[in-house]
Amino acid sequence: MSLPHSKKIILEEKSIPEAWYNIQADLPNPLDPPLNPQTLKPIAPEDLAPIFPMELIKQEVSTERWIEIPEEVRELYKMWRPTPVYRATQLEKLLDTPAKIYYKYEGTSPAGSHKLNTSIPQAYYNKEAGIKRLSTETGAGQWGSALSLACKFFDIDCTVYMVKVSYEQKPYRKSFMQIYEAEVIPSPSNRTSAGRQILEENPGSTGSLGIAISEAVEDAVSREDTKYALGSVLNHVILHQSIIGLEAKAQLAQVDEYPDIVIGSCGGGSNFAGIAFPFMPEMFQGKKTRFVAVEPDACPTLTKGTFAYDFGDTAKLTPIMKMYTLGSDFMPPGIHAGGLRYHGESPLVSRLFYDGFIEAQSYGQKTIFESALTFARTEGIVPAPESAHAIASAIAEANKAKEAGEEKTILFCLSGHGLFDLGSYDAYFGGKLEDIAHSDEALNKSLEKLPKV
């Protein structure tokens, strides 16, 4: 007889955090200011007003440690939060490791991932500011889905510029957004001058996240009733995702645990920061906790990139930010974890990595899918390929603990389920899925074009 399933640790609904944790209050070294992409001079908060409502701009620059979660947002969080923490006893058993493995599962949200944690407050603050319409971009579709749903909750129109190759390859993601009545436009499009310029140069362009961001920003700037929303990277997004780690910390405390290693998949950084940052104050005070950001070999921003000022998008419309980057021209190979294919990285994660508080690891996608299957076959949940990066690292750390004979406590974030990604599993089973690393030559070329700041 198999053992019963891994133990679920439940947080009571009334214990949903009342405030988000803002790591800007505790940074050993402050962030470098964002710069105007034309003048290369530091921008003032007001300069962001054409694209974001003032409450989100305030959060972007705030150094208050705790920022209250509005009651309306907390009520919507209760639709699926608090999310469970599981102890992965079946996985531990298979690995025969002395390590204890815990995971926080964010896939129970109706959009299937952690992205709803920030799309809801973003829609809320825009609604409060009288905004009627939001524009955004999406690559794999997780963020576009989450924003479509949040806009529906607050009766805001939503336009999503979806990277064309995903639009064509993932029609079901588009259907999902249409269920919530979002307008989904394949990018590059004729709707914006940024899009038209790309299409003139290359009519067959299948798009990129950088192009789609340019189109969404241009759309927002060109209309009074519209603002822009971003699903990762920025400080206010990282802030909202702190709910993941705050809940997880309370749940581990219920079983008298504190992690030795905290692991998160890392694309723009909000998933990793969401699970990790709420555990950092104790580390800044001297507690020996390791924080591991996990990225794909194909888009190794922290492991192979440079800490420098760079553009956030192709048309150079967004502020220039100091971050780890592969260069805004870098085109990552087409892997099946589309949510991790961004050339840049959250400035907060970047700063803390640069200062030595965070480690980074990267994996090829075959290892990712092997880890995903090992997890599904022990824990029962099919993970998104993005989330499986954290699993691969957790397995590697559990194996290291076994070799060392150490009883480490590992916590990782399982940020979403893989039910939108079964086509990728199909490709894996069909032997059509290759390990693709980035090209060093392309990376060096791309890094040559960093803005001279």
Place this chain on the structure above:
Amino acid sequence: MSLPHSKKIILEEKSIPEAWYNIQADLPNPLDPPLNPQTLKPIAPEDLAPIFPMELIKQEVSTERWIEIPEEVRELYKMWRPTPVYRATQLEKLLDTPAKIYYKYEGTSPAGSHKLNTSIPQAYYNKEAGIKRLSTETGAGQWGSALSLACKFFDIDCTVYMVKVSYEQKPYRKSFMQIYEAEVIPSPSNRTSAGRQILEENPGSTGSLGIAISEAVEDAVSREDTKYALGSVLNHVILHQSIIGLEAKAQLAQVDEYPDIVIGSCGGGSNFAGIAFPFMPEMFQGKKTRFVAVEPDACPTLTKGTFAYDFGDTAKLTPIMKMYTLGSDFMPPGIHAGGLRYHGESPLVSRLFYDGFIEAQSYGQKTIFESALTFARTEGIVPAPESAHAIASAIAEANKAKEAGEEKTILFCLSGHGLFDLGSYDAYFGGKLEDIAHSDEALNKSLEKLPKV
């Protein structure tokens, strides 16, 4: 500003029921016995031993009111149970109805539907009996997915005969089962004589649930190490699904509510019975609660079928049961709610419908998808097309309550999410989805072939 989302009613984990409710203890009229398909004589419980383990056979015929849930099964239920009940305040607001609408949401299971409630105990009892392998059939894929996962938990091999048209049209469902290492075989196949006979007569056959059942039963009977598992219809399946209604009853009691109307989608009957049966004892005692089973126009077993002894499968291998049926030759049109395309009906549901304790309604699939979208756009959850049958009825009942000016309390079961069904939503958006009713001529022909008992 939109209202916060509908209120979630949480049941504490320690309150997961300790026993299933067996309505056979309370039936006003007992079931007619199943008959041997060759001799047409009543069968004894032992006659089922080649296909089921003894504990499940005992449950099939038991008239004990409460049957204890084994601790190992309860522990696995805790992976996702208790499931939430929501009050659909946003839907109520849109409908401007005085009715209060509650729904029990079963889509939080890792297989995405209520089917895991019975696949887990079925795998458990087979494991206990030393069985090494289970065979089953699946149409749309919900049941095959749930059994694949349950078998993985208990380290049992699993072979799924999947109706060929679904196998070809829904490759991702197949991938999902393969993630859990199930063997998935398109039916009709060359693996069984039942399959070979069909293929000889019609090499291009795209299969049916009746054929796939024949293949799965033949597979189980022909091997010592193998038993068969069924995802609906039978009494022991209905028993396991009682956990849905038992939990919902406790949740409504927490907010001092009791439903006036209980609604469930109805194919083989386990979804409807799961939510409805635990509320029936009070109705048998005189409480005025209405129970509504909802089926597709395309497969109207209760609304247009006959209460008679009939075969359960095409090759006439299963016991003959007294049930509502459209005739075992009846081939329902290919609608997008494949989980409701069975010619027969649970004998328990059939008996209670015949005796007037249950009402039945049927809807066309356009109404179903309209209702599904109305629900997703208010409540945020994308429903499976099968589950949307209950939504269509709940909306109709809420509208009736509005017309009558009555504050009815409605409870329905949202049995699964629609993330496996986005292709069907795509077809709906593309205008490719037609209302298809059954053909009366085909139905009459099919009913002529009922066994002469």
